[in-house]
Amino acid sequence: MRKMMACMLGAALCFSMAGAETGVSSAEKVAFLCEKMIWNRGWEFRFEDEPGKSGWQTVHLPHTFSLPYFMSDSFYTGRGAYRKKLVMPEEWQGKKVFLDCGAAFQVAEVKVNGKTAGRHEGGYTAFRSDLTPFLKPGENWVEVRVDNRWSPRIAPRAGEHTFSGGLYRNVHLHVCSPVYLPAHGVWVQTPEVTAARGKVRILTEVKNDTGIVRKVTVRHTVREEQSGRVVLRGEKDAELGAGEDSRVQADLPPLASPGLWSPTAPNMYRVATELLDEKGQVLDRAENPLGFRTLELTADRGMLMNGKPVYLQGANVHQDHAGWGDAVTDAGARRDVRLMKNAGFNFIRGSHYPHSQAFLDACDREGMCMLNEGVFWGMGGFKEHDRYWNCDAYPTEKKDRIAFEESCMRQVREMVLQFRN
Structure with a gap:
């Protein structure tokens, strides 16, 4: 629940900029030591594995490969690239500059001026990339390359939902001193x-x-x-x-x-x-x-919250919206939680992966208990051929098992750190 709020203005400020899409302009000579801004608007995107769709087009985040999205038997799998120009202000000299991505499905590589600044595997947890060593004064290009091809070594391997690729949650720029608070620290x-x-x-x-x-x-x-x-x-x-x-x-x-x-x-x-x-x-x-609040699970009285029994009434909720796919806005996430609350529910099982920061924020504020699931999920049975997103949940081939288990545990650790508050 990291709502952006302005810090107190003083000789040196820490402030947030909702809606700002570039660095501080030269006309805004405000002394500051840290800054967080949402960086969703004005990206360029292109598909990289589909003939006829290789040209750059302007998009805004959140974005998915599968726009417009409705129920269908197939979806694009392959690579897509996002890029955006970053003009580095003089005020950022000597500071740390981080790119914070809410999620990208499912393998992401962050590049600055053609050099790799970070890489992340797993489609549902947030990650941070340090852009600082690769930035230069003036104009820079930040690129996020996203790949949603199926991998036997990355969880999940299967599920009864759509595994659309994309940079489908919010992206922020975080600028701070070289002495700083790590992400989710x-x-x-x-x-x-x-x-x-x-x-x-x-x-x-x-x-x-x-x-x-x-x-x-x-x-x-x-x-x-x-x-x-x-x-x-x-x-x-x-x-x-x-x-x-x-x-x-x-x-x-x-x-x-x-x-x-x-x-x-x-x-x-x-x-x-x-x-x-x-x-x-x-x-x-x-x-x-x-x-x-206190929480206790008992054998005879059920779940006790603040010493009183609470009967859970809820359902599974996926993150996708008709038309938008997984690229759901914060307002859309809040709407979903309010609809559930108004329907009389007090519990949501986030099926079948960690949901967005905005979704959990809304649960906190609306009074909704939330089970944020991990990523190990799949359908019954095993497949030897034509493996795709309808495959066995656990690797049948021994050579894939260690990497797959590490993928599960890494994403669980990331989920706990991100949402433990």
Whole structure:
């Protein structure tokens, strides 16, 4: 739940830019140390394995190979390339520049000016690529090459749904100091939750990519999501050696009478985590959701939430929309969750893969319990010939098994890190 919110403006800022599609223009000489912007509009796309479709066309993200999408017996499998021009402002000199992709199905290679900056396997989890070493002042080209061909060594191998390729979730540019918060590096815990008080512990990963020792402060601010009222503050100092990464633990003061989260009362809080240098300038920033609730599974009373039984009523939900395929907007994800809620459900099983950040955000806010599934899924039986997306779930050939199991576990780890808050 990383809603982009503006940081407080000061001598040096950390701010977000919703809807901005390029770097800061030369006319906007704003001093800043970190910035996050959505980078969805104005890409160019082309198919690379289909005759007659090799020309570049303008597209906006999210995008799928299968547009327009309706139920059909076949879909394009092969390679597609996305590219976009990035004009690097002077203000970015000496900073880290990351490309954060919400997902790409299913193998993605990120290139900057023709050089590989990152690679990711797995079609449903977010990944970050460091563009910094490959950027030059002025004009740059960022390219994401996506391949959705079936592989015996990448999970899932099969499923009763469409495996469309594409850069089908949001893409952000994240610009920050060389001392920064890694992606999904903030872990918000609630070691004690009662109606009388709630305790918050926050573990924050910090990385120092400079060649000198750096002293930093990790500062947390907890607000009620609806009112914006600050309810908790806390901070912790740390010292990082050159090239070092560290985990900084902060135990905030107990919160009296927290609003507990449940399907009937989805009380939500927001945790803003800021990384500051010795002058108090914000080097990097992250925002995460916080809900106070206890969960217990019992043999005789079922699932207990905050000590009370909750009867789960729900269904499977896929991520695709008619016409749009998997390239669903954040607004579309929110609409789906609201429709389920209004129909009387309080539970969604995300079939059969990790869903988008926007979808889980909506579940938190609407009061919807959510089972975000892993990627090991398939249909019964085994096939020796004509293997495709209707294949056996687990490799029949021994040579593929180690790589396949590593694919499953890697994607589960990514899912847990991305959605643990």
